[in-house]
Every structure is written in C-alpha cells, then in structure tokens.
C-alpha cells in the first residue's frame with residue numbers, strides 16, 4: 001500500500017474528505033469492523049428461554065448453530081424484561097460454553113486439602129447416607145410436651161438457578177423428611 005493510499009485510510013482523513021464529517025459513522029469504521037458479522041447471523045435456530053440467575057426471570061433468546069449455543073440475548077417479547085438483560089444474564093452463555101464449567105463431581109473430605117473426583121453413583125449414595133443419618137440423629141418427636149415431629153439436623157438452601165418446578169419438588173421432599181429450614185436464594 002502506497003503512502004497516499006495509507007494516509008487516505010486514516011479515520012481523520014476519511015472524516016475530513018467524506019460525508020461523515022462528525023466521525024460518528026463510516027469514517028470511524030475500520031476495515032476489521034466491516035468484516036465482522038454478528039454471531040446471531042449464523043444461528044440456524046433461536047430458542048426462547050428464561051435467565052436462570054435470579055428471581056427476576058428475564059426472557060432470553062438462545063441462538064444455536066449446529067447444535068451449539070453461539071449467543072444469548074434479551075427477548076424483546078418478554079413482558080418482564082422487554083429485551084433487556086443485566087451483566088449476569090448477558091454473560092449466561094458462559095454457563096454452558098465457558099472453559100471453567102465443571103462436568104465432574106468434586107468432593108473434599110473433612111479435613112482434606114484437595115478435591116477428589118467421584119462418580120455419580122458413589123456421590124448419590126454418600127448424600128443419601130448422610131441425609132438418613134442426619135435425620136435419625138436429629139429427629140424430634142416433641143418439645144416441651146408439644147408434638148413437633150421434625151428433623152432439626154436437616155436444612156436446604158437452594159440456588160438461584162433452581163426453577164419453580166424444582167423448588168416445588170424440593171419443598172415437598174424436605175418437608176416430608178422433616179426439615180423446617182427450607183430456603184432459596186431467590187428469596188434472600
């Protein structure tokens with residue numbers, strides 16, 4: 001590229017010579033910018049969803065190309081959020097595609113200093129054993145002559161990513177077990 005051509009590609013020269021005198025449009029656009037296309041353009045389908053991060057429940061549009069999520073944006077049809085997402089919701093694509101996402105069960109033993117990996121069956125058995133043991137140990141039939149029938153050693157603190165249906169089932173399960181401390185992040 002000669003110097004004349006190189007100079008004429010400078011944004012300030014394009015601004016002074018072209019129609020975009022305020023430098024807010026074409027004069028400020030680089031060659032690289034002109035080659036870019038939005039990730040949404042390559043999607044072969046768009047799936048409506050709800051942001052799982054908090055109780056606001058903003059509507060999302062999930063863009064998918066070849067079975068892979070390529071972008072998540074706000075859903076203009078949502079009466080809750082009308083196309084908007086906060087920074088957490090805008091970054092929720094990383095929930096499924098981020099390299100930090102953990103796919104294996106990690107367990108750190110009491111007094112342990114390192115994480116161990118467990119298979120799902122082992123982890124589920126360990127959880128079930130602990131729930132049964134805690135319930136047996138902390139079960140209370142009555143207190144001061146009044147019937148209580150509760151397990152004070154059990155509690156649940158759900159995360160914000162749990163949906164209504166999951167919370168409903170968890171409430172049923174923990175109440176059946178005798179727990180009375182049942183909370184969800186969305187209520188905090």
Ligand code: SF4
Pocket residue numbers: 051052053054055056057058081084085086087088089090
């Ligand atoms: S986008 Fe933000 S405000 Fe909306 S549901 Fe997600 S976390 Fe909550």
